[in-house]
Every structure is written in structure tokens, then in C-alpha cells.
Amino acid sequence: MNRRHFLQAAASLPVFSGAGGLIPPARAEAVAFDRSIVRQLARDAASKPYKAPDTKLPDNLKKLDYDHYRQIRFLPEHALWRGEKLPFEVQFFHRGFFYAPRVDIYEVANGQATKIPYRPDVFSFGSNQPPAADVDLGFAGFRIHAPFNRPDYYDEVCVFLGASYFRAVAKGEIYGLSARGLAINTGEAKGEEFPLFKTFWIEKPAANTNSIVVHALLDSESTTAAYRFTVRPGDTTVFDVEMAIYPRVALDHAGLAPMTSMFFFGPNDRIEVDDFRPSVHDSDGIAIYNGRGEALWRPLSNPRDLQISTFSDLNPRGFGLMQREKNFLEYQDIESGFEKRPSLWAEPIGDWGEGSVQLIEIPTKEEIHDNIAGFWRPKDPLQAKGEHTFTYRLHWGPDAPKATSLARFSRTAVGARGEGIKIFVLDLIGERLRSVDPNSIRGNVTAEKTEIKNVVTQPNPAIGGWRLSFELSVKEQAPIELRASLMQGNDAISEVWVYRWTP
Numbered sequence: 001m002n003r004r005h006f007l008q009a010a011a012s013l014p015v016f017s018g019a020g021g022l023i024p025p026a027r028a029e030a031v032a033f034d035r036s037i038v039r040q041l042a043r044d045a046a047s048k049p050y051k052a053p054d055t056k057l058p059d060n061l062k063k064l065d066y067d068h069y070r071q072i073r074f075l076p077e078h079a080l081w082r083g084e085k086l087p088f089e090v091q092f093f094h095r096g097f098f099y100a101p102r103v104d105i106y107e108v109a110n111g112q113a114t115k116i117p118y119r120p121d122v123f124s125f126g127s128n129q130p131p132a133a134d135v136d137l138g139f140a141g142f143r144i145h146a147p148f149n150r151p152d153y154y155d156e157v158c159v160f161l162g163a164s165y166f167r168a169v170a171k172g173e174i175y176g177l178s179a180r181g182l183a184i185n186t187g188e189a190k191g192e193e194f195p196l197f198k199t200f201w202i203e204k205p206a207a208n209t210n211s212i213v214v215h216a217l218l219d220s221e222s223t224t225a226a227y228r229f230t231v232r233p234g235d236t237t238v239f240d241v242e243m244a245i246y247p248r249v250a251l252d253h254a255g256l257a258p259m260t261s262m263f264f265f266g267p268n269d270r271i272e273v274d275d276f277r278p279s280v281h282d283s284d285g286i287a288i289y290n291g292r293g294e295a296l297w298r299p300l301s302n303p304r305d306l307q308i309s310t311f312s313d314l315n316p317r318g319f320g321l322m323q324r325e326k327n328f329l330e331y332q333d334i335e336s337g338f339e340k341r342p343s344l345w346a347e348p349i350g351d352w353g354e355g356s357v358q359l360i361e362i363p364t365k366e367e368i369h370d371n372i373a374g375f376w377r378p379k380d381p382l383q384a385k386g387e388h389t390f391t392y393r394l395h396w397g398p399d400a401p402k403a404t405s406l407a408r409f410s411r412t413a414v415g416a417r418g419e420g421i422k423i424f425v426l427d428l429i430g431e432r433l434r435s436v437d438p439n440s441i442r443g444n445v446t447a448e449k450t451e452i453k454n455v456v457t458q459p460n461p462a463i464g465g466w467r468l469s470f471e472l473s474v475k476e477q478a479p480i481e482l483r484a485s486l487m488q489g490n491d492a493i494s495e496v497w498v499y500r501w502t503p
Helices: 003-010 035-046 064-069
Strands: 089-093 104-109 110-115 141-152 153-161 166-169 179-181 197-201 212-219 223-232 237-247 254-261 264-266 285-289 296-297 307-313 318-322 343-349 352-362 370-377 388-397 410-418 421-429 439-445 452-460 466-471 481-487 494-503
Touching: 035 212, 035 223, 035 237, 064 370, 141 197, 141 212, 141 452, 153 237, 237 254, 254 318, 254 343, 254 388, 285 352, 296 410, 370 452, 410 494, 421 494, 439 452, 439 466
Parallel strands: 104 197, 296 494
Antiparallel strands: 089 141, 104 110, 141 153, 153 166, 166 179, 179 254, 197 212, 212 223, 223 237, 237 388, 254 370, 285 296, 285 318, 307 352, 318 343, 343 388, 352 370, 410 421, 421 466, 439 481, 452 466, 481 494
């Protein structure tokens, strides 16, 4: 099983919305609830041995393939809060296929948490045999809907489904990359550990609010954690995330604010690609705004071998996997709509100390695999038996929050220029470039282990920006680290382009 299977299956499930009255399900007994309860549950669980999730299912649901699982549809007239004229509604996923672990979900209203009971009659099963009415299977996850694209239709805003994965979209977008609650041992030889959200509490929103609050309890062999998500849909959909981690063992390779995406090929990486489309990716680069006030841009690649890049920092200001290219002509894929995929920016709140932004690039021969991962790794391990709290903000939308006025790299293209020579062509855009004196602009390019030649800067009127190009020798079959920026005199007027060329 791979990350992409989780996400592709979820994305292909039918989405429903429409008018209709809620049919009230049977209700369990309500219990008092406040935000401290989830942390206490996480503390208690961390003091005990790990207990694997409940994956038991009736025989007819154990081995569902994708097509049969897809036939199981939540009936929209049973959506939570349907007909109450609230700004949000919630629909649920059935267990089966890749989504065997049981997830318990509670509604929180007036300080009371009430478990939402599983009932087979709120689903349509297609050609599958429904389970017995008296079997309590729980759910696999849920999705939140809101009328944020138009006032008369509840569109899907976000989904929590599979392990600790969740995804969101902004106005006018479609699903692309994903976030996770926590990454453990990503890119490590001993193999990755996948924590999962085992319980959710969804707060009933007020009629005049623009946000909804979701609490979650995470569990895995190595740790437990408590989360509070405040979700605000809009032109950019924002998640305020408060997390507390309670390790059972020291977490040497924990990834905070982790995100996963897909990069198959693009103008910088088309080796052995035979495809009618110019580019195929959910994200085209990782952007970093580090604690020194430096803005970095690293285009993604689909390497021949696993690549791990480390960007050391102190108190990062933000990082994210971005989809900067928004022109359909750069993809030519009518069905996939890559130009409508969101970027995801993580903004730490408070000081996160020493550590590094990690970028993992995994070779793939198919676009169905999520082969890109990015996250913050603290320098020091998260010690066992302690409480480690972090707060951050996730921005899902067309771009990152504007951090600086620097020009940005919008496109990276790489090609051959004769035997053992590569040419790099970098396009930049930004308001700052519109009024600069062309005679004062120069490109600053550096590389390890090779010589840079023919650095050229020139206006690019087609995009209202500039183009920086250069050549380098690649006779040695070894990776080459590159840095480039656009300068006006001695001052940088662009972010810093960083790249690892690999043979």
C-alpha cells in the first residue's frame, strides 16, 4: 500500500450535496467535553502499551476491491446538521478497501459529546451485501461541506480519511496534495511508521460562524497525540492546528506539519518521458521562508534514486509544497486539472527552535504514487514520557501568504546544450521586476564541483517578468548543488533558487 492509493481512492468517491431533511439517527448518551479531555486521553494512552486499531469487518467487506468499495455511498439526506441552516454539514465514509481501521466520531454541542452511531441505512451499498443492522462498525472517516463556492450549494471543503491524512481545497480548487497529523521515520531505512487518527470530536458550529472545530486523537506504536483543528474555508482555506505529542519512546525522526504530494515530470525533469502532456504534478516545488529571513525555492524532481534534502534552520517562518504553475497549457490534461490543485503552506506559530525542513523525493514510474514528502524535523529527539506542544497554521490555496516583495521563480527548464553541457532556463515574475533598470540586473549563479558559463539575464515580456539562463558542465556523474538569484547591484531582488541536478 502506498500514500497515493489512500488519496486516489478517497478522491474518486462520489460527492453528494443537495436539499433534504435530516433523518435523526439513534443517539448515544452524551458526556461532558472540553478541549483538555483529548490531551488527557492521549496522556493516558501513552502510558500504556500500544493497542492496534480494530480492523475486524464482516466477511463481505473484508476484501472489497476499489470498484466495489466505491459503490458504498453515504446518503446525503443523512448528513450531520442537514436542514438546520448551519454553515457546515458532515458526511461519513464507510469502512472497507484500504480503510479497515475503525474510527469513532462524536458530535460536540453545548459542552456535551455524543457518539455518532454507525447505521447501515445511512449508506447505499450498490451490489454489495449490507451488514446486519445490529452490527456497530464505526466509520472510516468524514468530510466537511460548506457553501463557500456559491451560497446555494454545499461543496466539499476537507476530508479526514486514512491513517492521519487530511486534505482541503480553497474556492474554485480541486483536491491535490495532502497533509498528515505526524510523520515518523519518513525516508529512513528501517521503514516508515504511519500513525492514525482513531477518534474525532466535531464541534457543532453556530449559525453565523465561518469556522468549524475538529478535535482528534492520534495513536501509533511510538506515540500518541492530541489535535485541535479550526477550519476556515475561503479563497484560501486555513487550518489552525494545535498539537500535543506524548511519545511512548524517543522520536528521533519525527516530522511536524508533514505534507505529501506527487511530482512525475515537468520542464526540468523529462528524462525518458514519452507523454503528450508537458507536465504532470500536484506540486512543482518546495518554498521555504527561513528564520534568517531568506526566501528559498527548490523545484521538485522525480529522481532515479531516493533523494533527501535538508535545509537547516532556527525558528522557521514557513514552508510548503507549492503548485505555482496555474496555466492549463503547461499540463494539457482536461481530466486531471493539475492547474487547479492547491498549494499548501505551513506557518509555525511561536518558536520551533533548531531543526530542518526535510524534502524527500522518491523515484516513481507512475503518477498514481505520492512520491514527495516535506516536513519540519526538530534537531533534538522528542523525548519519551514528555509533552511536546506545537501550533501552526496551514494555508490551502492558490499561493503562499506573501512573505516578501522579492521576485519569484515561476518556471525551471533544463535541457542539453551539446556533449556534457546542460542549459538551465529560469523564469521570474513579480511586481518588483516591472520598474527595474535593465542595465542594473545581473544573475548570480554558483555551483559545487563544476563551472558555470554564459549567465544571461533578459526581460521576458510574455510573462511580464525576467529570464535567467546559464550553462554548466555535467561530465562528472555526480549530483551538483546549484544556487541562483537575480541581483540589482549588490542587492538580491529575487528569492534564492536552489537545485540539485542529478545525472
